[in-house]
Amino acid sequence: MGKFTFHKTPVEGVYVIEPTVFGDERGYFMETYQREEFAAGGIPFEFVQDNQSKSKKGVLRGLHFQTNRPQGKLVRVIRGEVYDVAVDIRPDSPTFGQYYGVVLSEQNKKQFFIPAGLAHGFLVLSDTAEFVYKCTDYYDPTGEGGLLWNDPELGIDWPTTPDMEILLSEKDKAQQSFAAYRASIGK
Numbered sequence: 457m458g459k460f461t462f463h464k465t466p467v468e469g470v471y472v473i474e475p476t477v478f479g480d481e482r483g484y485f486m487e488t489y490q491r492e493e494f495a496a497g498g499i500p501f502e503f504v505q506d507n508q509s510k511s512k513k514g515v516l517r518g519l520h521f522q523t524n525r526p527q528g529k530l531v532r533v534i535r536g537e538v539y540d541v542a543v544d545i546r547p548d549s550p551t552f553g554q555y556y557g558v559v560l561s562e563q564n565k566k567q568f569f570i571p572a573g574l575a576h577g578f579l580v581l582s583d584t585a586e587f588v589y590k591c592t593d594y595y596d597p598t599g600e601g602g603l604l605w606n607d608p609e610l611g612i613d614w615p616t617t618p619d620m621e622i623l624l625s626e627k628d629k630a631q632q633s634f635a636a637y638r639a640s641i642g643k
Contacts, residue, residue, distance in 0.1 A: 458476070458493060458497075459475060459476050459486075459487050459490060459493055460473050460474065460475055460476065460487075460490070460493050460494070460497060461473070461474040461476075462497035462498055462499070464498070465556040465558075466551065466554065466556060467542060467544050467551045467554050467555065467556040467574075468544065468546075468549050468550055468551045469569075469571035469574075470542050470544075470556050470568075470569065470570060470571065470574070471497070471498060471499060471568070471569040472558050472566055472567070472568055472569075473497070473499075473530075473566065473567040473568070473569060474565070474566055474567075475487060475488060475565055475567070477565060486565065488532065488567065489503070489530065489590065499530070499569050501528050501571075501592045502592065503530065503590035503591060503592055504591065504592065504593060504594060505527075505590070505591040505593075505594055505595065506588065506589070506590050506591070507588070507589050507591065508586065508587065508588045508589075509586070509587050510535075510584060510585070510586045510587075511580045511584065511585055511587070512580060512583065512584050512623070513580050513581070513582060513583050513584070513620070514579075514580060514620050514621045514622055514623045515579070515580045515623045516577065516578070516579045516580075516605050516614075516622050516623065516624055516628070517577055517578055517625075517628070518541065518575065518576055518577015518578060518602070518603075518605060518628065519541065519543055519575040519576065519577040519602055519603040519604075519605055519631065520575060520576055520577060520600070520601070520602050521545060521573070521574065521575040521576070521601045521602065521603075522572075522593075522595075522596060522599045522600060522601065523599040523600075523601055524596045524598055524599025525593045525594060525595075525596040525599055526572035526573050526593065526599075527572055527591040527592055527593045527595070528569070528570065528571045528572040528591070528592035528593075529569070529570045529576060529589045529590065529591055529592075530567055530568075530569050530589060530590040531560065531567065531568045531569075531570065531576075531578075531587065531588070531589040532560055532565070532566070532567040532568070532587075532588055532589070533560040533561050533562055533585055533586065533587055533588075534562055534586045534587075534588055535562050535584065535585060535586035536561065536562060536580065536581075536582035536583070536584050536585030536586060537559060537560070537561035537562070537563075537580075537581045537582040537585060538559070538560050538561075538578040538579060538580050538581060538582075538585050538587060539557055539558075539559055539560075539578060539579045539581055539614060539615050540557065540558055540559075540560050540568050540576075540577075540578040541555055541556070541557040541576070541577050541578065541579075541612055541614075542555060542556055542557075542568070542570040542574045542575070542576055543555040543574060543575040543576075543577075543603065543610060543612075544573075544574055545573065545574060545575050545603070545637060546573040546574070547641050547642075547643050549573075552643070553609075553610070553634070555610060555611075555612055557612065557613070557614075559581070559615075560578075560587075561582075572592060572593070575601075575602070575603050577605055579614050579615070579616070579622075581615065601632075601637075602627070602628065602631035602632065603631055603632060603633070603634055603637060604631045604632065604633055604634075605622075605624070605628065605631070607633050607634045609633070609634045609635060610634050
């Protein structure tokens with residue numbers, strides 16, 4: 457039995473990964489990454505940087521992308537719960553303009569792979585969440601870009617509740633529309 461189950465999503469190159477969890481009354485053990493198994497599962501990339509963030513309920517980070525040094529990301533939640541989204545913004549992709557979202561939590565232990573060239577964001581659903589991710593390239597602030605999280609053209613169905621206040625950075629409040637992004641790439 458493999459240590460991971462790789463689920464292709466409708467968006468080209470995006471996967472949900474379920475690790476095999478070995479648990480008993482003492483706790484659990486799982487591998488979160490193994491290069492050969494990931495390559496065999498369709499994710500043959502080298503990771504060069506790990507990041508971690510902590511956010512409170514209602515924080516929405518995204519939708520971010522990089523143009524100079526695009527980063528593929530392998531993301532998971534180690535505490536709490538988030539709704540994680542990948543948007544295909546690759547001009548030549550058959551799934552250009554489509555998104556896929558998944559709930560990641562410390563309970564379900566799912567991971568989400570977002571290939572380089574996609575926009576990425578997440579919404580914290582629990583009181584707090586700790587989010588960790590591996591990147592296929594180093595962060596380069598000169599190539600930072602983003603899309604509006606609630607752009608009607610993208611139509612992302614964020615699982616908000618009437619009592620949830622969406623908390624955005626000033627940068628994320630001012631991100632471009634998908635139409636503006638398409639115009640910038642001539643699409």
